[in-house]
Every structure is written in C-alpha cells, then in structure tokens.
Amino acid sequence: MTVKLFADSASDLPAAYFNEHNIELLPLKVHIDGQDYEDLITIEPKTVFDKIRDGHMPKTSQVSPDLFLKKFTQLAESNQSGIYVAFSSQLSGTYQTAVMIRDQVKEDYPDLDLTIIDSKCASLGYGLVVMKAAELLNNGGTKEEIIEASRFNSEHMEHLFTVEDLEYLAKGGRVSKASAFLGGLLNIKPLLHMEDGKLVPLEKLRGKKKLLKRILDMMEERGENLSDQVIAISHGDDEEFALEMKQLIEEKFSPKDVYISIIGCAIGSHTGTGTLAIFFLNQHS
Numbered sequence: 020m021t022v023k024l025f026a027d028s029a030s031d032l033p034a035a036y037f038n039e040h041n042i043e044l045l046p047l048k049v050h051i052d053g054q055d056y057e058d059l060i061t062i063e064p065k066t067v068f069d070k071i072r073d074g075h076m077p078k079t080s081q082v083s084p085d086l087f088l089k090k091f092t093q094l095a096e097s098n099q100s101g102i103y104v105a106f107s108s109q110l111s112g113t114y115q116t117a118v119m120i121r122d123q124v125k126e127d128y129p130d131l132d133l134t135i136i137d138s139k140c141a142s143l144g145y146g147l148v149v150m151k152a153a154e155l156l157n158n159g160g161t162k163e164e165i166i167e168a169s170r171f172n173s174e175h176m177e178h179l180f181t182v183e184d185l186e187y188l189a190k191g192g193r194v195s196k197a198s199a200f201l202g203g204l205l206n207i208k209p210l211l212h213m214e215d216g217k218l219v220p221l222e223k224l225r226g227k228k229k230l231l232k233r234i235l236d237m238m239e240e241r242g243e244n245l246s247d248q249v250i251a252i253s254h255g256d257d258e259e260f261a262l263e264m265k266q267l268i269e270e271k272f273s274p275k276d277v278y279i280s281i282i283g284c285a286i287g288s289h290t291g292t293g294t295l296a297i298f299f300l301n302q303h304s
Contacts, residue, residue, distance in 0.1 A: 020100045020132070022162050024153060025090070027082055027113055028058035029106035030146040031253050031283040040153040043090060047106075047113065047285035048080040058284040067284045068256035068292050077288035081113040087120040095128035100162050104149050104169050108137045109216035134166055138173040139216035142180075142286050143251035143278065144298040148172045150249070150278075175302040177241050178213040179234055183255070183293030210234070231264065234297060235271055241301045245272040248299055253282045255294035264295060274299075 026032070027045040037044040037059075046057040051070055056062035058079075067077055094101045108114040114137045125131045138145045151172050155165045208230040210222045224230045238245065250268055254261035258279070265277045281287075282294060 020098070022156055022165065023094055023097075023099045023101045024149075024156055024165075025101060025103035026145075026149040027106050028283050029111065029113070029141060029285050030104075030149050031142045031280055031286055032146045032149060033280060034059045036150075040157065042149065042153055045082045045086060045090065045103075045113075047082055047111070049284045049288055050078040050080070051075055056284070062284050064281045064284050064287055065256060067287050071287075071292055077284075079285045079288050081111050081116055084116055084120055087117055088124065091121055091124045091131065091133060092128070094133060095124055095131040099132075101133040102152065102162065102165055102169070103133065103135045104138050104145070104152055104173075105135060106145060107139045107141050107213075107216035109139065110141055110218070134162070136166065136169050136173065137216070138169070138176075139213070140173055140176050141178065141213065141218075142282060142296055142298070143253040143280060144176045144178045144213065144296075146253075146280070147249065147251050147278075147298055148176060172300065175300045176213075177238075177299050177301050178211075178296060179237055179298075180211055180290075180294060180296035181208050181230055181234075182211070182290050210237075231267060234264070235267060238268070238272065238297065238299060242272075242299050243302050245274055245299060247303070248274050249276045249278055250274045251278045251280070251298040253280050253286075253294075253296045253298075255282050255287055255290055255292045257293050257295070260293070260295050264297065268297070 025043040028047050046060050049056045049058055049062055105114040105117055117135050121133050138148050148169055152165050152169045155168055208224045209220055211218055211220050224233055252261045252264055261279050268277055
C-alpha cells in the first residue's frame with residue numbers, strides 16, 4: 020500500500036517544496052482587511068509582512084474542517100495509507116480538528132489508515148520533521164519507519180528564535196510567561212524557545228551582536244553532532260539577517276546544509292516582521 024504524506028502550511032516550507040515532493044498541503048487561513056486567504060495558495064508571505072508594516076494586524080484560523088473531510092475521504096477511497104504530521108497542538112486547534120475529522124471519516128470508511136502526529140513544532144522546526152519524512156518516503160521507507168522518525172525528530176527538535184516585537188505573539192495568546200518580557204528597553208532582543216509545543220521566553224539580550232553569539236552558544240550547548248545535520252533558519256522578511264546567521268553557523272559548526280525560508284503567512288501573522296528562528300536536533304536517531 021502506498022503512503023500519502025500530509026503537512027500544513029505552518030511548516031513554513033514553500034509551496035514548490037510541497038509540489039516537488041508530492042506532499043499534500045493543508046493550508047491554514049489568514050484574515051486581512053475583511054478577506055480570507057489560504058496560506059501559500061491564495062496569499063504569499065511577502066504580502067502579509069507588507070500589510071504588517073502598514074499597521075495591519077492579520078488574524079489566522081486553523082485548517083478548514085471541510086478540507087480535512089474532503090482530503091481524508093479521498094484518502095480512504097484511494098486505498099492509500101496516510102501520515103499527517105501536524106502543527107503543534109499547543110499553538111493551534113488544527114491537530115485536534117484533524118483527529119476529530121479522521122474519526123468521523125472512519126465511521127463511513129472503517130479501513131481508513133491514517134496516522135496523525137502532533138509535531139509539537141512550528142515553522143521550519145516542523146518543516147525539518149516533514150522534510151525528513153518526505154526523504155524517507157521518497158527513498159522507499161515504510162510507514163512505520165516514517166512515523167518513528169517523525170515522532171523522534173519532533174521530540175528532539177530545538178527552536179531558538181527572536182522577534183522584533185513580542186506584541187504580536189502576546190496579542191495572539193501564543194506566548195506563555197510573556198508578561199515579564201513586554202515593554203522592553205530600546206535595543207533589547209528577546210530570545211525564546213519551544214517547551215512541549217509552547218513558545219516560552221528565555222532571556223533578554225542587549226543588541227544584535229550579543230543575541231547572535233548567545234544563539235550560537237545555545238546551539239553548541241543543546242545540539243548534537245551539528246556538523247552532521249541540516250540546520251534550518253526562517254525569517255520574517257529579513258533575508259539579510261538570515262544570511263548573516265547562516266554564515267556564523269557555517270563557520271562554527273560546518274553543518275551538512277543550512278536551509279533558509281521566509282516565515283509563512285500563518286506563523287508570520289503572529290510573529291511580525293524581523294523575526295529570526297533557528298532549528299536543529301538535540302539528539303540524533
């Protein structure tokens with residue numbers, strides 16, 4: 020039985036990646052100026068960041084239950100097996116809705132074979148989990164091997180990131196323990212990470228130089244065999260910042276590759292412009 024891989028747009032992989040690797044894209048929704056858009060399909064990240072710069076505050080919603088129903092029914096009727104690696108359940112209701120719709124479809128199609136994995140990851144941390152799953156799938160990996168690798172990589176994925184302004188994350192209720200970080204002084208850079216699928220502030224650092232050095236130090240403390248990894252960087256429409264970080268990472272750790280992508284519409288609506296995020300594994304399988 021062939022395996023179909025699903026992922027949603029909060030993985031911040033470009034639309035071309037989904038097409039090239041035959042991954043079924045499940046878009047989150049973005050709401051701006053009274054209009055609804057499908058992330059990556061009917062709106063591009065650059066548009067969202069330009070709107071944010073103009074003072075707009077986009078809102079987002081989870082993948083449509085109707086889309087889940089359509090895609091999962093198609094999977095059941097195709098006699099394929101499926102794996103959906105989903106956006107962190109702590110940041111969106113998408114995972115819970117997918118499980119509910121799968122159970123609903125199983126009432127009509129008891130043989131539906133669909134495993135849904137809560138990645139507890141976001142942005143390219145989630146994207147790296149999907150990339151590994153796609154690599155295994157395209158190299159003939161079994162469903163069990165893909166599930167095992169996806170769960171392992173989800174559990175061991177580190178997220179280190181900084182934002183220009185915590186206001187976006189706080190307004191969306193996406194940051195826990197954020198109160199102490201709000202209203203910072205000029206040139207203070209917050210450093211955050213993910214803890215069991217939630218965004219948690221770690222430290223405040225004064226100035227970009229200290230921030231980048233601290234990120235490298237934390238990568239060294241937390242990472243395992245970074246020279247044998249693909250490290251990912253996502254950015255809030257600031258490629259220059261991402262390339263600067265990439266150069267520092269390559270000089271210090273010489274990884275297999277550094278994958279860079281702009282943050283997608285759904286995630287970017289909550290992080291704002293100027294965000295920089297770095298993703299790597301703290302343990303290898």
